[in-house]
Amino acid sequence: MNADNILVPVAEDMAAVNRLISVRLRSDVALINQLGTYIINSGGKRLRPLLVLLSARACGYCDHQHVQLAAIVEFIHTATLLHDDVVDASELRRGQETANAVWGNEASVLVGDFLYSRAFQLMVELGNARILEILADATNTIAEGEVLQLLNVHNPDTTEDEYLRVILSKTAKLFEASAQLGAVVTGMDQQIESALAEYGLHLGTAFQLIDDVLDYNAEPEQLGKNIGDDLAEGKPTLPLIYAMENGNHEDALSVRKAIEAGGLDDIDAVVAALRRSDAIAYTQRVAQAEADKALAALAILPDSVYRNSLEELAKYSVKRSY
Numbered sequence: 004m005n006a007d008n009i010l011v012p013v014a015e016d017m018a019a020v021n022r023l024i025s026v027r028l029r030s031d032v033a034l035i036n037q038l039g040t041y042i043i044n045s046g047g048k049r050l051r052p053l054l055v056l057l058s059a060r061a062c063g064y065c066d067h068q069h070v071q072l073a074a075i076v077e078f079i080h081t082a083t084l085l086h087d088d089v090v091d092a093s094e095l096r097r098g099q100e101t102a103n104a105v106w107g108n109e110a111s112v113l114v115g116d117f118l119y120s121r122a123f124q125l126m127v128e129l130g131n132a133r134i135l136e137i138l139a140d141a142t143n144t145i146a147e148g149e150v151l152q153l154l155n156v157h158n159p160d161t162t163e164d165e166y167l168r169v170i171l172s173k174t175a176k177l178f179e180a181s182a183q184l185g186a187v188v189t190g191m192d193q194q195i196e197s198a199l200a201e202y203g204l205h206l207g208t209a210f211q212l213i214d215d216v217l218d219y220n221a222e223p224e225q226l227g228k229n230i231g232d233d234l235a236e237g238k239p240t241l242p243l244i245y246a247m248e249n250g251n252h253e254d255a256l257s258v259r260k261a262i263e264a265g266g267l268d269d270i271d272a273v274v275a276a277l278r279r280s281d282a283i284a285y286t287q288r289v290a291q292a293e294a295d296k297a298l299a300a301l302a303i304l305p306d307s308v309y310r311n312s313l314e315e316l317a318k319y320s321v322k323r324s325y
Contacts, residue, residue, distance in 0.1 A: 009315050012308040013056040020052050020073040027074060027121060038114045042081055045099055050210070051076040051181040053316070058185025058199050061309035068188050071125055075138065076181050078122040083145055083177075085115035090153065133187055141180035148172025157237035159259040163244050170211040171204070178207025182313075198303045202313065205297035209320040212290035215240040216283055217325065219274055234273060237265035241289065242282040243273070250280035287321065294321045 010017060028039045052073035059069035088101040089108045101111075119142070126135050151169045155161045182203030186196040218233045219242060233240050239262050247255045254276035261269040277283055297317040304310045 009312045009319065010053060012312055013053070013060060016056045016060070016070060016073070017049065017052065019067075019070045020049075020056070020077070023070060023074045024077060027078075027125065030117065034110060035114055035117050038110055039081075039118065042085060042114075043077070047081075049077065050316075051080050051177055054178060054181035054203060054206075054313075055184050057309050057313050057316070058182045058203075059188055060185075061304050061307055061313060062186050062189035062191050062195065062199075064185065064189040066188075068129055069185065071129060072134065072184050072188060073181075075122045075125045076177060076184070078118045078125070079138070079142060079145075080177060082115040082118035082122070083149075085111045085118070087149070089115075090149070131187070134184060137180050137183060137187065141176050144172050144176045148174070148176065152238070155239055157263055157265060159239060159243075159247060159262040161239040161244060163241060163248075166239065166241055166244055167208070170208060174211040175204050175207030178210070179204040182206070195303055198300045202297045202300040202317075205293045205300065206317055206320055209290045209293035209297065209317070212241060212286055212293065213321055213323065215242055216286050216290070218242075219277055220283060231267050231270045231273075234261055234270065235265060235267050237262055241286045242277050245282040245285050246273075246276050246280040249282070249285075250276050254279055290321050294318065 024043060025040075028036070028043060030036055030039075055069055055073040055076060059072075089111050122138075126138055129135075148169055148171070151165075152173055155165065155169060179200050180203070183196055183200035186199045191199075215233070218231065218240065234243070243258050243262060246258050250258070254272075257269060257272040258276050261273050294317045297320075298314055301310055301313055301317075304313075
């Protein structure tokens with residue numbers, strides 16, 4: 004099964020999610036419609052909605068609330084992207100201009116707030132306190148992760164454990180919630196709910212770690228962003244942290260200087276340092292270990308095409324090139 008085929012078992016569900024997103028994105032305020040549609044339709048992989056759909060179907064779900072849950076997590080994710088791009092002053096995402104580059108920071112922040120509040124309206128409609136609890140906790144944790152990342156910017160003394168805490172909060176938490184919700188909406192027992200939550204957490208961590216790798220060895224047109232963006236923003240990601248801790252003295256100083264200064268003036272020296280220190284391969288190994296943990300968590304589920312897609316998604320997370 005290749006990456007395109009992962010979606011096949013829930014293709015109709017995903018079409019329903021896209022229709023619901025389109026309907027519930029609408030507002031009487033024209034700018035919200037314009038900016039919201041721009042970011043929602045900007046070529047994202049819909050990974051988090053896909054996790055909701057696949058996990059629910061893998062648990063035997065036969066109703067329709069998983070479609071609304073999938074739309075909710077996409078609204079939350081999109082809101083975080085809008086806010087992220089403002090904080091990072093990003094100008095490119097998924098190969099096109101960011102919303103803040105087109106409409107300005109004020110509009111992007113406010114439309115992000117609209118998407119958060121719309122997500123919570125949709126949650127309340129479901130009338131399930133457990134769902135509300137999981138998503139409220141996830142949203143709060145994501146916000147904490149954003150603040151933790153901000154505190155680490157331009158800080159070359161950030162440790163691997165500190166960085167992993169950031170990505171667990173900022174990125175992996177919504178993956179965790181998305182997979183967990185599939186079990187919750189189906190009414191599965193705590194054991195299955197916990198297993199799917201574990202799957203999502205490790206999957207999300209693997210995805211972010213490979214993003215860290217691709218920031219230095221993917222073509223911009225493949226990745227849909229500028230190569231070295233994290234370095235330019237002074238973010239100490241795992242490859243950089245490893246290079247500082249394990250590279251030779253000169254290389255460690257080059258990376259440290261680049262993180263402190265931000266920008267891309269030293270990008271060539273940094274990439275060379277990453278290669279000499281084995282930082283890229285190390286980060287890939289950590290990501291593979293996370294993907295393996297995600298795969299192991301699926302053992303509790305019965306065989307099905309949906310479980311197969313969840314397994315292939317874990318494998319794809321570390322093999323992708325964008």
